[in-house]
Amino acid sequence: xxxxSQHNHHVILSEAASLELGCNYSYxxxxxxxxxVQYPGQHLQLLLKYFSGDPLVKGxxxxxxxxxKSKFSFNLRKPSVQWSDTAEYFCAVTSGYSSAxxxxxxxxxxxxxxx
Amino acid sequence: GAGxxxxxxxxxxxxxxxxxxxxxxxxxxxxxxxxxxxxGQGPEFLTYFQNEAQLDKSGLPSDRFFAERPxxxxxxxxxxxxxxxxxxxxxxxxxxxxxxxxxTQYFGPGTRLLVL
Numbered sequence: 001x002x003x004x005s006q007h008n009h010h011v012i013l014s015e016a017a018s019l020e021l022g023c024n025y026s027y028x029x030x031x032x033x034x035x036x037v038q039y040p041g042q043h044l045q046l047l048l049k050y051f052s053g054d055p056l057v058k059g060x061x062x063x064x065x066x067x068x069k070s071k072f073s074f075n076l077r078k079p080s081v082q083w084s085d086t087a088e089y090f091c092a093v094t095s096g097y098s099s100a101x102x103x104x105x106x107x108x109x110x111x112x113x114x115x
Numbered sequence: 116g117a118g119x120x121x122x123x124x125x126x127x128x129x130x131x132x133x134x135x136x137x138x139x140x141x142x143x144x145x146x147x148x149x150x151x152x153x154x155g156q157g158p159e160f161l162t163y164f165q166n167e168a169q170l171d172k173s174g175l176p177s178d179r180f181f182a183e184r185p186x187x188x189x190x191x192x193x194x195x196x197x198x199x200x201x202x203x204x205x206x207x208x209x210x211x212x213x214x215x216x217x218x219t220q221y222f223g224p225g226t227r228l229l230v231l
Binding site for chain 2: 004032036042043044045046049051090092102103104105106107108
């Protein structure tokens with residue numbers, strides 16, 4: 001069965017620090033990878049997605065992620081975080097070629113930014 | 116344009132009560148998903164509709180959970196005889212269905228259910 005692991009439960013950084021959130025998935029076939037963000041009091045929003053092509057994906061608000069197939073990883077990065085990046089971040093995966101696939105989410109990483 | 120909307124946003128139920136949660140997907144979206152998000156966890160899949168057809172209900176935790184989408188737009192998730200372990204945020208998501216490209220799921224704000 002597919003699964004997604006996010007190793008960091010809670011990350012605390014100062015403003016302007018660099019960010020990397022780890023994500024590993026287990027599935028041997030074709031995967032589609034996502035990072036979703038949930039700001040306090042708001043609904044889940046898509047940060048970025050990888051379907052195919054260039055493994056370095058750029059998303060909104062300066063976030064990027066790199067798909068490393070050999071490591072089954074899709075880590076999220078941002079060179080310089082802001083206080084407004086405080087949120088819960090979820091790595092997620094769907095399988096196959098259908099857009100109608102259920103999403104498997106990781107347990108989330110809570111990011112707290114000190115002003 | 117309008118996103119996915121859900122109602123009510125908050126629901127408090129006494130144990131044993133039945134509840135109904137509503138989801139209005141984005142207009143024109145064929146696919147509709149329900150997820151359950153327990154406190155401190157990521158969302159977990161419950162069920163999936165393509166138009167009015169329920170194609171996957173493998174994630175429904177028990178036969179107390181029932182979902183429908185009779186006209187292929189609005190969907191209702193019903194929980195009968197609620198129990199405390201049903202307390203969670205229930206998320207609805209919708210997406211276009213396309214054979215030409217992969218589409219993204221868009222999430223609603225969720226309904227926070229508390230069973231006392």
